[in-house]
Amino acid sequence: MDALTASLSLLRLEGIGPASYWQLVERFGSALAALRQPPENLTRKLPDRARAQLAEFQRLEMDSELGQWALAERQRCAEECIYLLHWEHDSYPALLKEITRPPPVLYLCGNPDTLSLPQIAVVGARRASRAGLDNAQAFAAELASSGFAITSGLALGVDAAAHKGALQGAGKTVAVLGTGVNRVYPRRNAVLAEQILAADGAIVSEMPLGTAPEAGNFPRRNRIISGLSVGTLLVEAAVRSGSLITARLALEQNREVFAIPGSIHNPLARGCHHMIKHGAHLVETSADIVEHLGGLLSGMAQQPGLFEEKAATAGVSLPGEQGAIIRALGGDPRSIEQLARDTGGDTGELMACLLHLELEGLVEQLPGGYQLTGSGARTLSALAES
Template sequence: MDALTATLSLLRLEGIGPGLYWQLVERFGSAAAVLQQPPQNLNRKLPERAHAQLAEFQRRGPESELGQWALAERARCAELCVYLLHRDDDIYPALLKEIHRPPPVLYVRGNPHTLSLPQVAVVGARRASRAGLDNARDLSADLAASGFAITSGLALGVDAAAHSGALKGGGKTIAVLGTGVDRIYPVRNAVLAEQILAADGAIVSEMPLGSAPEAGNFPRRNRVISGLSLGTLLVEAAVRSGSLITARLALEQNREVFAIPGSIHNPMARGCHHMIKHGAHLVETSRDIAEQLGGLLSGMASQPGLFDDDRSEVSQLTAEQRRIVSALGGDPRSIEQLARDTGCETGELMASLLHLELEGLVESLPGGYQLTGSGVRALPG
């Protein structure tokens, strides 16, 4: 039995999670060796069903329940054009292999060689602000146009914006799932998933085919996102969030962590500020990331950054609208504050804000307004 089939069989054994899998493989040398051990040599906490499965495997080998499931899983992958990468395979991504106890097997739809490109993970809130989405999309487009693959989790919000930005930049992007690669989650991003594949990207998971979006799968997904990447960019995140867990995992894996600062009044900026306090690099432009990653790719200097001096939007604004943009600055402001700071009548102010919102320069929030990423670029120097 080859290493891949043995690994799949062992992972299918009742009660075997990733942690126990690695404990056993490190003790006995390989998945195949583990499967030949008497049950009492493994772990007395294994359920009785695992003992029965193991005994049957040792009697029947590939004809056993475990062996048949592994062979059927390989056949299903072949039918769906899903690659199975064993940790010992040459094309298993080298960076991911470096982390402590990496996924024994990766399921990959798309181009598996994309996983070996230099990657930047871009993560953040599902309910991000318009400014946060703009930042994720624009930074990802810049980095992708310069040769970095953008890695994220295909979730709503920042993840989807990052994938879309990478596609807009003409680059490649990798979606890491907490489900089987044949079960896109959330379903609303199914079209985006197909666009990722059409652009020679990849959809990746360590979960077997058909796996459901269970809560316990997503920390494992986050660990793969950070493990594949040279660095992780945190766009917007609450202090307690999966995105912040991804950033912390990146630090534990000795990878670079970057964070975009925000308003002290924005709860979605607090996770970024927390990470900056604990060693993350503050990011204003795409160059901040590329330079910190050691200049791995040439051409970044010629690419316009997110906050570069490209303010073509401002030339189309009236003097009153420019005053509103200046008054908003970097913080959310209420209607009352804007009226006071600009001297505009409330009716005129609301009309101008509506125009700015339609132009994509301003977004409304509960109790006020703030600039989008495009609005930030329109700020006077």
């Protein structure tokens, strides 16, 4: 029995997850050696069903329930063109192997070589603001065009925007799932998953085929996102969120963490500010990240034209009233009353201008007021330069 089949069999044992797997491998030397141990040598907490599974394996090996499941799983992967990467295999990503107790086996759809590229994880809130989505997509596009693969979790919100940005930047992107790779979640992003594969990217999971989206799977998924990446960019996140867990894991894994600051009035900026206080690099453009990590792209052409250069040269033409509103909004949300006072305009004309700016994607409405989107913030920078 080879190492991959033995690992699949051990992981199928009732009550055994990655942590228990590594405890057993570290103690006995290999997955197969662990499977051949008497139940009392493994753990006192081994469930009754696991003891029965183990006893059957030791009698029948490949003809046992565990052995047959492992063979069937390998056959299904072969039929569906899904790669199985054992942690000892040459194609297993080297960075991921460095983390504490990495996934013993990775399931992968797409191009396995994508996992060897330098990756930046881009994570953030599912219910991000328009500004957060704009920033995620724009940062990802620029980083992808600079040679980084963009890694995220295919969730709604920032994750999806990051994958789309990577595709927009003609780069590669890696989606890490908390389900089986043949069960894309959420289903709303099924088309996006197809686009990722069509662009020579990859969809990855440590979960067996068909695994459902259970809540406990996603923290495990997060350690893979950060573990694959040389750095993690936090776009928007609440203080208690999965995205913040990913950023903390990245710090624990000795990886770089970057965070985009936001308004002190935006609750989704608090997670970013928290991470900046605890060691994350404050970034305002993708150039900040490329400059910090660019040495990892030796031999890759870094394409010019990052945010600040585009903003300065794009040439902004806005009617005076709209430009005044952009300037009045600045970096913080403002109410209608505050904008009317700051611009000195009539409320009816102000509402018409705000509607136009919202349709142009430069501002977004919040409860009680308006704020700039990512495009609006870059427009503000360009206005300041003009």
